[in-house]
Amino acid sequence: MSYITDIAKAIISIKNNAKFGVRGENKDTKSQTLNDCEIDWNDGETPISKTDIQTEMDKL
Amino acid sequence: MAFATIDVTKGITGTIPVANGGTGLASGTTGQFLKFTGSTAIGTGEAGGGKVLQVLNMLTATETVVSNNTYTDVGITLAITPSSTSSKILIIAQCNGVGKFTNNTFAKLRMLRDSTTIIDDFAKEGGNTGDTATNKIGTIGTTYLDSPSSTSSLTYKVQMMSGQNNASVQCGASGAKSTMTLMEISV
Numbered sequence: 001m002s003y004i005t006d007i008a009k010a011i012i013s014i015k016n017n018a019k020f021g022v023r024g025e026n027k028d029t030k031s032q033t034l035n036d037c038e039i040d041w042n043d044g045e046t047p048i049s050k051t052d053i054q055t056e057m058d059k060l
Numbered sequence: 061m062a063f064a065t066i067d068v069t070k071g072i073t074g075t076i077p078v079a080n081g082g083t084g085l086a087s088g089t090t091g092q093f094l095k096f097t098g099s100t101a102i103g104t105g106e107a108g109g110g111k112v113l114q115v116l117n118m119l120t121a122t123e124t125v126v127s128n129n130t131y132t133d134v135g136i137t138l139a140i141t142p143s144s145t146s147s148k149i150l151i152i153a154q155c156n157g158v159g160k161f162t163n164n165t166f167a168k169l170r171m172l173r174d175s176t177t178i179i180d181d182f183a184k185e186g187g188n189t190g191d192t193a194t195n196k197i198g199t200i201g202t203t204y205l206d207s208p209s210s211t212s213s214l215t216y217k218v219q220m221m222s223g224q225n226n227a228s229v230q231c232g233a234s235g236a237k238s239t240m241t242l243m244e245i246s247v
Contacts, residue, residue, distance in 0.1 A: 021132030042130035
């Protein structure tokens with residue numbers, strides 16, 4: 001699994017039906033952090049903070 | 061038997077008519093081509109239609125996951141400024157590492173010029189298995205000849221969405237890199 005899919009899994013873990021798109025460089029081509037990635041919250045979805053997403057990523 | 065020779069650099073004036081195997085021209089124009097302008101007349105002119113005026117290319121290692129049925133940018137985007145309103149833009153897009161990531165869904169992709177959809181759903185049912193299995197299908201691509209009628213900067217981009225809500229699709233998985241090429245063609 002990639003860093004982007006890890007982010008997606010963390011978001012889904014926080015909110016199973018979250019409507020979002022997450023986008024960033026593949027980790028094998030660029031060292032990145034959550035702040036390097038873009039998250040689109042679709043259809044009026046309430047944004048989840050990157051701090052909360054990072055906390056969930058650390059748990060998974 | 062010896063042939064007589066003629067020194068054409070001396071003693072000859074005028075031009076040789078087309079009907080006699082010449083061009084009928086006294087001179088040409090730098091960078092232009094000879095073309096028939098009548099059944100027995102030749103002139104100079106620009107190259108014919110189909111000439112490639114400019115080529116642009118991009119490559120991205122962007123990975124995108126979309127969890128619902130809202131079209132979302134996947135990082136495949138490229139801008140071009142046509143030199144003439146009559147020009148056409150040939151678009152070649154390769155979206156690599158596409159697939160279904162979670163649950164029962166499929167990937168849909170579309171092509172936009174600025175905010176205008178020019179190819180709706182050039183991919184549909186991408187990665188569909190009818191169940192919740194992950195399914196990476198690899199490359200989805202499209203080629204399209206656009207007629208933008210513009211000399212302004214135009215941005216072409218690919219967007220993706222999940223066919224179903226609460227189910228994710230992916231582009232750029234496993235380090236796959238995607239590309240877009242734009243060619244301005246004169247017609």
